[in-house]
Structure formats: C-alpha cells, structure tokens
Amino acid sequence: MKVLGINGSARKDGNTAISMEKVFGDLNKEGIETETIQFSSKIIEPCKACLICGGKVVNKMKKKICIMLSFLLLIIMAGCGSKETEKGTQSTLPKTDGQRKQAINDEQEGSGTENQELSEAGSEAEQEFTMETKTLVVYFSATGTTKPLAEYAADILNADLYEIVPEIPYTEEDLAYYTDGRADQEQSDSSARPAISGNVENMGRYDTIVLGYPIWHGQAPRIISTFLESYDFSGKTIIPFCTSHSSGIGSSADNLHDLCSDSTEWKEGKRFEAAASKEEIEEWLKSM
Numbered sequence: 001m002k003v004l005g006i007n008g009s010a011r012k013d014g015n016t017a018i019s020m021e022k023v024f025g026d027l028n029k030e031g032i033e034t035e036t037i038q039f040s041s042k043i044i045e046p047c048k049a050c051l052i053c054g055g056k057v058v059n060k061m062k063k064k065i066c067i068m069l070s071f072l073l074l075i076i077m078a079g080c081g082s083k084e085t086e087k088g089t090q091s092t093l094p095k096t097d098g099q100r101k102q103a104i105n106d107e108q109e110g111s112g113t114e115n116q117e118l119s120e121a122g123s124e125a126e127q128e129f130t131m132e133t134k135t136l137v138v139y140f141s142a143t144g145t146t147k148p149l150a151e152y153a154a155d156i157l158n159a160d161l162y163e164i165v166p167e168i169p170y171t172e173e174d175l176a177y178y179t180d181g182r183a184d185q186e187q188s189d190s191s192a193r194p195a196i197s198g199n200v201e202n203m204g205r206y207d208t209i210v211l212g213y214p215i216w217h218g219q220a221p222r223i224i225s226t227f228l229e230s231y232d233f234s235g236k237t238i239i240p241f242c243t244s245h246s247s248g249i250g251s252s253a254d255n256l257h258d259l260c261s262d263s264t265e266w267k268e269g270k271r272f273e274a275a276a277s278k279e280e281i282e283e284w285l286k287s288m
C-alpha cells in the first residue's frame with residue numbers, strides 16, 4: 001500500500017507540513033510507503049474554461065481531488081488521535097522553547113486573516129512540542145572522561161540520560177591498551193558484542209539520541225555496537241560525539257551506521273577534549 005498526501009497549505013514548513021511529516025513518519029515506521037505533494041512548490045494555473053475537454057477533464061479532476069482530500073483528512077485525523085504522538089513531531093534535534101515560540105510566531109505572522117485560528121493551532125503545537133519531543137543522551141565512559149560531557153548535553157537539552165553499563169565491568173588491566181588485554185581484543189574483533197547491564201525503558205518515546213563514547217583504537221568501543229543492535233532506531237536521529245587522548249572522531253561514527261536502519265538519520269559527530277566545557281558542548285548542540 002502507498003499513501004499519497006497532498007499538502008494544500010501555502011506555507012512550505014507550516015503546521016500542516018509538520019503534522020503530515022509526523023503522520024507519514026509513523027506510517028513509514030509501519031512499513032507503509034508514502035508520497036507527499038506540496039501545493040506550495042507547484043506552479044498551478046487556474047482553468048481557463050476553454051472547454052476543449054468538453055468539461056470532462058474538469059469533472060474528473062474535481063472527483064479525484066475530492067477523493068484525495070477526504071483520504072488526507074482521514075490520515076491526519078488518525079495521526080492526531082494516535083497515542084503514538086507521544087514521540088513528538090521533529091526528526092532532528094528539538095528546538096529550545098524560545099525557538100519553538102519563534103517558529104510558531106513566524107507561522108502566525110504569515111497571514112493576517114488567519115490569525116485567530118493560527119494562534120489556537122500555534123498554542124496547541126507549542127504545547128505538543130514542549131510536552132512530547134524527547135531526546136535521550138546515551139553514553140559509555142570506561143574511565144569517566146565522556147561522562148561529564150554527556151551530563152552537560154542532557155542538562156542543556158533537558159534530556160534524559162542513560163549510561164551504558166557493561167555487564168562485566170572493565171578493570172584497569174582490561175583497559176590498558178596495546179597490552180592485548182580485554183579492550184584491545186574486543187576492538188580487534190568486529191563481531192565482539194560485550195553485554196550491557198540493564199536497558200533503556202521505552203526507547204520508542206525518544207526521537208533523538210545523543211551518543212557519547214571514548215575512542216578505542218580509532219573506533220567506538222564494541223559495547224556501542226551492542227547498544228545500537230539492541231533497539232530499533234528507525235526514523236530516529238543519532239548525534240554522535242566522542243572523547244579521546246588525541247585521535248579525531250574519524251570513521252568511528254560512520255562505521256556504526258550499518259548497525260541501524262536505513263531510515264536512521266546520523267548527524268555529523270564531533271570529538272571533544274577531556275576538559276571540554278559545558279559552553280563548548282552547548283555551542284556544538286546549537287549548531288545542529
């Protein structure tokens with residue numbers, strides 16, 4: 001089945017587009033193919049009433065548009081009624097409250113005549129964004145360097161925080177690199193999947209994951225692979241960051257992409273020094 005959505009709104013990224021994106025995102029997660037037609041991007045000329053068609057084309061078009069609009073209405077109503085909306089409506093990093101308000105204000109300024117309706121829709125949308133868009137900051141930190149940066153990120157984004165805790169803790173000996181210890185051995189085996197103790201409750205409610213890890217031999221520790229293979233990240237956005245002694249993030253994040261669904265959106269990652277400040281983390285997150 002393929003669902004066609006027609007967005008008749010004059011604004012490209014208005015409330016209608018946001019609602020459709022959310023509803024279609026949910027349909028895609030169910031494996032349903034979707035296609036969107038945005039009227040604002042089409043050059044539409046009125047019928048010149050030449051009647052070369054004898055009126056047949058016009059009548060046929062009217063009928064088609066009525067069917068499609070009814071269908072669209074049904075989809076939007078289903079989407080609005082669904083409890084699944086608890087996961088929010090944005091696929092990228094959530095905006096700050098101020099930015100959300102600004103976006104809603106921008107929407108309202110679009111038309112003087114629609115202001116009453118838009119302000120109601122705007123405050124509903126504002127409420128929805130505030131209550132429902134969820135970000136989870138996930139981190140693994142064997143020696144405590146990555147941890148404070150993850151905590152900064154969670155604080156800045158007002159996000160939940162989850163620590164990946166290995167089922168078998170790493171000892172100092174395990175972490176002594178270039179000794180062929182446990183960590184060295186895991187990194188040289190791409191199929192190694194160290195077990196994680198505990199799990200994220202209700203991963204479904206998060207649409208953005210900020211993922212922090214230390215660089216181990218140029219890559220993310222294998223326990224990050226265990227984590228990524230433990231959940232369905234379809235339609236979610238992952239924002240990776242790392243700490244290291246001196247290496248950059250390199251290919252460490254790119255090499256994780258294959259562990260997630262094709263519909264997972266990966267933002268470009270960044271490496272931070274051990275002593276990175278909260279301001280640096282904030283600046284980076286704002287640049288997303």
Ligand SMILES: Cc1cc2nc3c(=O)[nH]c(=O)nc-3n(C[C@H](O)[C@H](O)[C@H](O)COP(=O)(O)O)c2cc1C
Pocket residue numbers: 140141142143144145146147175176177183184213214215216217218219243244245246247248274
């Ligand atoms: C097994 C292992 C391999 C490492 N490999 C690298 C590396 O390739 N490049 C680098 O700059 N640092 C490397 N490091 C250092 C860590 O990336 C760095 O100390 C990191 O900030 C530790 O983060 P954490 O305290 O959150 O675990 C390695 C550390 C370990 C334990």
